[in-house]
Structure formats: C-alpha cells, structure tokens
Amino acid sequence: MSEHAIEFLRGWIGEKVHCQSQHKIDQQAETLARECAAKAAEVGIPLEDIQEEVGDIQELIASRLEEAAEADEHQQAAGKAAK
Numbered sequence: 001m002s003e004h005a006i007e008f009l010r011g012w013i014g015e016k017v018h019c020q021s022q023h024k025i026d027q028q029a030e031t032l033a034r035e036c037a038a039k040a041a042e043v044g045i046p047l048e049d050i051q052e053e054v055g056d057i058q059e060l061i062a063s064r065l066e067e068a069a070e071a072d073e074h075q076q077a078a079g080k081a082a083k
Contacts, residue, residue, distance in 0.1 A: 005040075005049045012036055017064045025069065029062035036061070 016032055036057055037047045047057070054060050 002045075002049060005045045006053070008040060008043060008045055009036075009050055009054070012039060013061065013064055017061055018068060025062055025065045029058050029065055032061045032065075033058035 013036075016035065036050075040047055040050060050057060
C-alpha cells in the first residue's frame, strides 16, 4: 500500500472511529466503511490499495470500534472504582 494510502487510512480512522455501544458496532462499521471508501476515492486512493494492506475495511473498522468501546468500559469501571 502506498504511504499516501496508509496516512489517509490512519487519519480517517482517527477522525471517524469513536466509541460506540457494543450492540451498534456492526451497523456503524458498515456505514463508516462506505464513507471511508467514498472519501478515499475522492482523494484518488483506490479502495483496492487499502484492502490490499488491511483486508476487509469493514472488519478493520469494527475491530477499532470494539477496542474503543472496551477502553471506554474499562475507563468507566476505573472511574467508578475510584469513587
């Protein structure tokens, strides 16, 4: 994957992928994957270039959403324990 495509993907995920409730992750990942593909096309990055490196973009985004949700749960639990 080109350096341009890598930087695009990192920036886009950092901007768009935020904590979601666990039950909405699949739906949110599907929506974000479509948005990412459209934005990549706008800046001249073929989706194939991204998928060549990371595989299924929707699965990657779902994974990042799950990580964010788990981190938020741990942070909330730590906050409650500190009280």
